[in-house]
Amino acid sequence: MGQGKNGDPLSEFEVEVECLMQALYLRWGYDFREYSRASLRRRVARYMSDNQILRAADLQHELIRDKKRCVHFVRGLTVNVTDMFRDPVFYKVIREQVIPELRSHPFIKIWHAGCSTGEEAYSMSILLHEEGLGERAVIYATDINSQVLDQASKGVYHEKMLSSARENYKDSGGKSKLDDFVSVGYERFLIDPGLKKNIVFTQHDLVTDQVFGEMQMVICRNVLIYFRRELQTKVLTLFHNSLDMGGFLGLGIKESLRSLPNEFRYKAIDESARVFQRVD
Amino acid sequence: MSQQECSSGLIKRIDLVVIGASSGGLDVLIKLLRRLPEHYAIPTVAVLHQRPNRSSGVPDMLSKYTHLKVQEPDDKQGIEAGHFYVAPPNYHLLVDSDKVFSLSLDAPVNFCRPSIDMTMESAADVYQDRLLGCVLTGANSDGAEGLKYIKKKGGYILVQDPQEATADSMPKAAIAVADVDAVLSIDRIAECLSSINGGQA
Numbered sequence: 001m002g003q004g005k006n007g008d009p010l011s012e013f014e015v016e017v018e019c020l021m022q023a024l025y026l027r028w029g030y031d032f033r034e035y036s037r038a039s040l041r042r043r044v045a046r047y048m049s050d051n052q053i054l055r056a057a058d059l060q061h062e063l064i065r066d067k068k069r070c071v072h073f074v075r076g077l078t079v080n081v082t083d084m085f086r087d088p089v090f091y092k093v094i095r096e097q098v099i100p101e102l103r104s105h106p107f108i109k110i111w112h113a114g115c116s117t118g119e120e121a122y123s124m125s126i127l128l129h130e131e132g133l134g135e136r137a138v139i140y141a142t143d144i145n146s147q148v149l150d151q152a153s154k155g156v157y158h159e160k161m162l163s164s165a166r167e168n169y170k171d172s173g174g175k176s177k178l179d180d181f182v183s184v185g186y187e188r189f190l191i192d193p194g195l196k197k198n199i200v201f202t203q204h205d206l207v208t209d210q211v212f213g214e215m216q217m218v219i220c221r222n223v224l225i226y227f228r229r230e231l232q233t234k235v236l237t238l239f240h241n242s243l244d245m246g247g248f249l250g251l252g253i254k255e256s257l258r259s260l261p262n263e264f265r266y267k268a269i270d271e272s273a274r275v276f277q278r279v280d
Numbered sequence: 281m282s283q284q285e286c287s288s289g290l291i292k293r294i295d296l297v298v299i300g301a302s303s304g305g306l307d308v309l310i311k312l313l314r315r316l317p318e319h320y321a322i323p324t325v326a327v328l329h330q331r332p333n334r335s336s337g338v339p340d341m342l343s344k345y346t347h348l349k350v351q352e353p354d355d356k357q358g359i360e361a362g363h364f365y366v367a368p369p370n371y372h373l374l375v376d377s378d379k380v381f382s383l384s385l386d387a388p389v390n391f392c393r394p395s396i397d398m399t400m401e402s403a404a405d406v407y408q409d410r411l412l413g414c415v416l417t418g419a420n421s422d423g424a425e426g427l428k429y430i431k432k433k434g435g436y437i438l439v440q441d442p443q444e445a446t447a448d449s450m451p452k453a454a455i456a457v458a459d460v461d462a463v464l465s466i467d468r469i470a471e472c473l474s475s476i477n478g479g480q481a
């Protein structure tokens with residue numbers, strides 16, 4: 001190696017980041033080697049300065065020997081920003097164009113990959129309950145980061161997120177009030193326990209773990225943006241193999257199927273909302 | 281330095297232009313686009329701070345004033361000549377090693393997402409001395425560190441004249457922090473961009 005993709009030699013720090021990723025993979029099996037470099041490097045630099053680590057070699061030394069450091073570092077590498085009903089148009093399209101097709105299924109399985117702290121899965125659960133499908137659906141909500149999954153299963157969020165959540169809910173075509181599904185108090189809001197019953201939160205690494213079988217819908221939003229194109233292709237293949245024929249795939253509002261292998265066929269349910277249907 | 285120098289080959293080859301703008305930015309971008317000649321085709325990225333609303337409508341607005349194809353890039357979209365890219369609201373827009381865009385939801389940097397600094401720094405890592413950075417009007421200091429970094433990598437940096445800018449703190453911060461190649465009016469900036477690479481992209 002010794003060269004960047006465009007042929008220029010890598011800088012000192014760039015080389016160090018490559019070594020860190022290699023060490024993390026060889027020692028603990030976390031595979032960030034095919035993540036987009038621009039943002040990954042920033043996060044490594046950020047992690048080092050937040051934790052007052054001056055030399056990458058010191059970090060690497062510890063990383064190889066200390067599992068706790070590894071878990072901490074992996075948390076530092078992942079970006080966990082999320083929101084309830086983020087991009088309301090996405091949920092609107094699900095509600096108006098996907099739900100009618102799902103109604104014919106006796107049983108509905110949905111996979112939220114990279115669910116972070118769970119807001120997205122709860123948003124979907126609210127939508128399904130409103131559409132009368134709550135009892136027939138199971139949501140598998142997964143992430144690589146176990147800490148965010150702990151938060152997700154609690155279903156407790158800061159009150160300051162509530163006003164945008166209410167607004168998004170309304171814009172997404174919500175039929176009642178968001179407050180019917182949450183209780184508010186002590187600067188927090190709590191997701192109604194009834195909405196949790198059909199959600200299973202589990203750890204799953206999109207890079208190293210296997211397919212998640214026979215889903216009617218796979219939703220993976222704002223996770224692929226952290227991957228290089230080759231890894232996107234691999235993960236889109238994983239989703240393809242996890243989807244039922246005629247199943248739906250939902251991506252982030254700025255993500256596309258440009259990395260999809262040619263032989264897979266999808267049709268756009270709504271191009272700008274990034275909702276697709278498997279047709280081959 | 282003067283416009284004379286700007287066009288007289290001082291700027292070596294430029295393969296990407298990154299422009300940062302904040303308050304007053306939309307108007308000044310329109311002005312700039314109207315002044316770019318027909319032959320201008322260097323891929324150009326504008327990072328404009330906007331209210332974090334859903335769909336910005338900025339590309340449609342800017343399209344009316346230019347022959348360039350104005351768009352908010354998707355993740356992993358390749359960077360192409362003849363395009364004027366606008367950072368999508370609420371994401372950071374990064375340039376990745378194989379000259380594609382990468383988006384990120386990292387926390388705001390100095391309260392900004394998109395952050396001008398982040399786009400400029402990532403672009404400088406990839407384009408090195410073939411990058412031109414430019415900071416226009418704005419009421420914060422985003423872009424100053426980005427310009428400094430571009431300069432460090434051998435690129436070329438321009439700032440809008442603070443006296444002309446609707447909000448002068450962003451250009452002033454840039455001038456204070458970075459060793460700016462030229463401080464110019466928006467008309468001059470347009471001329472300068474038109475003249476680089478011998479006037480043809």
Ligand SMILES: C[S@@+](CC[C@H](N)C(=O)[O-])C[C@H]1O[C@@H](n2cnc3c(N)ncnc32)[C@H](O)[C@@H]1O
Binds near residue numbers: 113221
């Ligand atoms: C920006 S969040 C997106 C949250 C939510 N889907 C949304 O769009 O609001 C990205 C999430 O992807 C997760 N992630 C990153 N790499 C992953 C991997 N290899 N496998 C599973 N999840 C991953 C991160 O832990 C993080 O929670």
